[in-house]
Amino acid sequence: MAKKVLILSSSLRPDSNSEQLAREAGRGALEAGNDVEVLSLAGRDIRYCEGCMACHRLLYCPIQDDANDLIKKVQEADAVVFASPIYYYDICGQLKTFLDRTNPLYGQPYRFRDIYLITVSADDAPDTAKRAVSTLDGWIRCFDKAHYAGGFNAGGMSEANAVGNHPQWLQKAYELGKSI
Numbered sequence: 001m002a003k004k005v006l007i008l009s010s011s012l013r014p015d016s017n018s019e020q021l022a023r024e025a026g027r028g029a030l031e032a033g034n035d036v037e038v039l040s041l042a043g044r045d046i047r048y049c050e051g052c053m054a055c056h057r058l059l060y061c062p063i064q065d066d067a068n069d070l071i072k073k074v075q076e077a078d079a080v081v082f083a084s085p086i087y088y089y090d091i092c093g094q095l096k097t098f099l100d101r102t103n104p105l106y107g108q109p110y111r112f113r114d115i116y117l118i119t120v121s122a123d124d125a126p127d128t129a130k131r132a133v134s135t136l137d138g139w140i141r142c143f144d145k146a147h148y149a150g151g152f153n154a155g156g157m158s159e160a161n162a163v164g165n166h167p168q169w170l171q172k173a174y175e176l177g178k179s180i
């Protein structure tokens, strides 16, 4: 059965490697017959969570920026693929900021079950994305019905647009999308 798949890219730089992998994952997910949306945090106004907890009463965040629309898309997706550059051995700050802003979903009904993570790093050591997966897992743990469904780190890419020289990562992203 077709799943509703949200692919959320978080790099802010033009010609981002992780965004290109996100799009490739989107292409695979679409070819698998899913209903797919590929979005980016780039160009969106996503401010920090202020910890006011008003969201637990209101069921939305009172900060008036672009987060609430995206939070709703996360809530209504069956599968979510996050894409992030590795910054200091972790997901990038803008993705963590967005995850914090999903707090209105905590304790509320949500549809998402399968959560994936695609990361990109300059380093190609096998454990480069370990902390990034662990950070995302911290978010997943707060949503009992969701689980980490997989992902990969595309290492060895420092410059923007480097992914064009690494067809194996594009293929891997496509296959990840296709497997959803």
Ligand SMILES: Cc1cc2nc3c(=O)[nH]c(=O)nc-3n(C[C@H](O)[C@H](O)[C@H](O)COP(=O)(O)O)c2cc1C
Pocket (backbone or CB within 6 Å): 011, 012, 013, 015, 016, 017, 018, 019, 084, 085, 086, 087, 088, 089, 090, 120, 121, 122, 123, 124, 128, 157, 158, 159, 160, 161
């Ligand atoms: C603030 C910052 C921190 C970074 N930290 C790391 C790191 O810890 N390990 C690593 O391998 N690459 C690191 N990088 C390199 C990026 O992961 C790399 O350039 C990647 O291709 C960026 O992906 P993007 O094109 O999707 O933005 C860092 C880059 C920046 C700007």
